[in-house]
Amino acid sequence: MRAVVVGGSIAGVCSAHALSTAGWQVVVVEKTTGPPTGSPTGAGLGLDPLSRTIINSWLPPQHQHTLLNNHTLPLTIDQNQFTDADKKISRILTRDESFNFRAAYWSDLHGLLYNALPPQISFLWGHVFQSFQVSDDKKSVSVYSKVLETGETVEIVGDLLVAADGCLSSIRHSFLPDLKLRYSGYCAWRGVLDLSDNENSETFVALKKVYEDLGKCLYFDLGRGTHTVFYELLNKRINWIWYVNQPEPQLKGNSVTIKVSSTMINQMHEEAEKIWVPELVKVIKETKEPFLNVIYDCDPLERIVWDRVVLIGDAAHPTTPHGLRSTNMSILDAAVLGQCVMKWGVENLDVGLKDYECIRVPVTSKQVLHSRRLGRIKQGLVLEDGKVFDPNMASPLECKDLQQKYMPGFNDVPFGFEDNSYK
Structure with missing residues (x-):
């Protein structure tokens, strides 16, 4: 066949x-x-554990348990925090230290x-x-x-x-x-800051002081009406995403990526300075060729x-x-x-x-x-019940919903894949 x-x-x-x-x-x-x-x-x-098991089954037998690990970094912590835009101070909302993913560059x-x-x-x-x-x-x-x-x-x-x-x-x-497709109501600025050629990068050292678990943590940083995601990739590369609420842009061609101008990038940098801590802003500003994705899904x-x-x-x-x-x-x-x-x-x-x-x-x-x-x-x-999540006022119970492990089917394994027996 x-x-x-x-x-x-x-x-x-x-x-x-x-x-x-x-x-x-x-x-x-x-x-x-x-x-x-x-x-x-x-x-x-x-990459979650089941995906890694499946990928390893496709790799050469002699390298099954080394190749993928050599191309990825562990993400053992899932942390959501709130950053006060005025005080530039962050506070942890929820932290899961049993997160078992690995970070990879596409x-x-x-x-x-x-x-x-x-x-x-x-x-x-x-x-x-x-x-x-x-x-x-x-x-x-x-x-x-x-x-x-x-x-x-x-x-x-x-x-x-x-x-x-x-x-x-x-x-x-x-x-x-x-x-x-359903427009989500927001777009995402994205980029990767490559610090692999600079072992003693001041930007990297400063970022590590503020985000101490960088290299093993998936950070979600929430502001008011916005949030960023960032984590370290192999070879001192910082992957970051910043979601911005805005009207739906006009797409051109068969792509959800918008071509950005230097003016748009400069405006993005100015907005970042108003919201995020200086160490994260520096990462964003030093990233070459950031791009903008329009975020869609569908029913x-x-x-x-x-x-x-x-x-x-x-x-x-x-x-x-x-x-x-x-x-x-x-x-x-x-x-x-x-x-x-x-x-x-x-x-x-x-x-x-x-x-x-x-x-x-x-x-x-x-x-x-x-x-x-x-x-x-x-x-x-606004959510289905008409409420809006306020990270500054949310209770610990409400913050639990932010954790990745509450995704439906997060630990479910289809028939035929049990006990890592997939081949």
Whole structure:
């Protein structure tokens, strides 16, 4: 059996691994012309224990327990705090010291997964997806892509089409043309400050004095109607995100990243000085080429499988980033898909795909909605009950909702993945 995966990001690479492990031939169609050497629109991410188990199963056996750790840093603490904009003093709201994630740089993780792909997987760089057509008997799919180098259109026929083409998925649109993404009410300034060439950086030393657990802590810093997220990545790189409430910007092209001007960046720096402690402001101001993401999600989908076409990752469940679920959901989507098609076999592929849908839709739906609520809490937006979370006045009980471990399905393991037995 042959699968055609549209999209060569982390969701697509994970799909290739999982389906290859299940005995499938895999072709990946990706519009960019080669593997990323940097990550201009993707920065840091957090990997949960199950995702790490799955990734390790795809790595060379002799390196399974070292490669991933060598590319990541531990995140053992989940801390939420409130910063008084006037006094520039921070106070801890809640702290979980049993947090068991690891921090990775997007391009580091992508490179690790891509380089571990079995040689029989065909990865077609510079192929822009155009369209697809399901055969009359619903047993095969023809995918058409444009080759950037030559301009020709090629046809790839497979028994399964995996749509790993992101939150603005054109494949999803063909089945759900009226589906609209939901603007969250805020955008996110993002950046990575690379201090790897400066062992004695004053910025890094000063930041460590204020945020003593940097290097093992996921920091959420809440202000009034705004919040930042930051943590250290491998090689003294500080990943930061700052969420700002604003009207929905006008998007151009098929991207949720806005092109920013020097004027916009300078205005952002001025606003940062009004809210955050000087040490964090310095990190923001010294970051080269910060970028701005428009934050969307969508109401959970009731189905993610149509005949021989299956959605995976952000194409299946666009989500806000507050629950650290996007990458982890993509990895688990791929692994469950691989397990289901292997369990039911070629003769019962339709049943296997429906099984995948039945396993993933309930849990990802809850996680999307929980992440949405978490974002509204931390941004001081009105909640379903009409209330607004005030970090300066919140009770300890109210602050507990800020912790990552209360994400639905946080510790749930799908059937077939128990006791780290996934292979």
